[in-house]
Amino acid sequence: MRRGKRGPQQRRSQGPWIVDDDLWAVIEPLLPVRERPAGTPGRKPFDDRKALCGILFVLYTGIPWQWLPQELGFGCGMTCWRRLRDWYEVGVWQDLHEVLLAELRRTDRLDLERAVVDSTHLRALRGGPKTGRSPVDRGRPGSKHHLITDANGIPLAATVTGGNRNDVTQLEALVEAIPPIRGKRGKPRRRPKVVQADRGYDHDKYRKILHARGIRTQIARRGTAHGSGLGATRYVVEQTIALLHWFRRLRIRWERRADIHEAFLSLGCALICWRRLQKS
Structure with a gap:
């Protein structure tokens, strides 16, 4: 039929x-409990x-x-x-992200030997905090999503800045934004062994900062010919950025309030982690 x-x-x-x-x-x-005394007038939440x-x-x-x-x-x-x-x-979306990362690590699907960073620009039609005149969009107001993933493209942390912020200035902040990831016995993991990035992150100052924390760097040098070979492994972060943009609310920043847009971004990262768990 x-x-x-x-x-x-x-x-x-x-x-x-x-x-x-x-x-x-x-x-x-993870959701906060709303206590409602018995006999309280009005509609229930x-x-x-x-x-x-x-x-x-x-x-x-x-x-x-x-x-x-x-x-x-x-x-x-x-x-x-x-x-x-x-x-x-109250941190629900961050807690959700950390719970899912811990489960991914527990099941050996998280590879923290190597982390990859990148950023993407999006137009901010209503302006607001964490926006700036974008040099790639004729000076229109814009924001940037800065993302760090593990070697498999699983998002570890994401931040929002103005569209006029240089990528390299966010390298240290991205590494610091990685939460303590549990899931196995012993101390939680917070640091990858190696961080990979494109030429936008080429600055010896930030290399030294990461090296001082025991993190090696593989960052392409400015002014050198293309063909560093990093693209063979660094593409995973670009794939994850594409997955985030599959959420239409993250393609353009409609929210004037930065916290609302950050909430969407954090929720999007958590959902990508959830899909990885479901695929396996």
């Missing part, structure tokens, strides 16, 4: 923004799981908050926006 075509409503309700039971089992213990689906719908589709379809049952856009903000402030 021929199956009928699914309508737009059915397709939306089965999209990647639906939080399955396995992912919810990881996230729910909106369901956290449905609000998270609304947040993911905006992250995946890039739709404005006020256009969040009410028929999906994810609540109003402002409710989801508040949950995203509040959960970021």
Whole structure:
């Protein structure tokens, strides 16, 4: 028997923004508990799981908050926006990222022998903190995503700066942003053995800073011919940047508030880690 075509409503309700039971089992213990005394008048707080689906719908589709379809049952856009903000402030997205990194390390899917860094520019249409006149976009306001991954392209940390910040100035900050990764007996890992980068990070000052911390560097030199060979292993960070941009809300910075955009970025990194776990 021929199956009928699914309508737009059915397709939306089965999209990647639906939080399955396995992912919810990881996230729910990290959420803050809201105590509501018995007999308190007024409506009960909106369901956290449905609000998270609304947040993911905006992250995946890039739709404005006020256009969040009410028929999906994810609540109003402002409710989801508040949950995203509040959960970021108490560190839920960072905790989620660290839990998933620990699981990846426990199952030997995290390779911290080598880390790779890179950045990407995005336009900031509404301006705001952590934006700047971009030299690659005719001076328009923009931001940069700075990313460090392991040797397999798993995101370890990501930061946001103005579009006019030089990449090399963020090298030390990126390495410092790597959280303590548990998952095995002994002390958590925070430092890769080697950091790889392109010519944008070529500066002896920052090489010395990393070397002083016991981290070797493999950074292409400016003014030399292409063909350093780093591209054969450094491409993984570019793949991860492409995965982050698959979330439409991260292709362009629509948020004037930097914390809201950082919350989306942190959540995006955690979801990439979750997919790696699911693939295996």
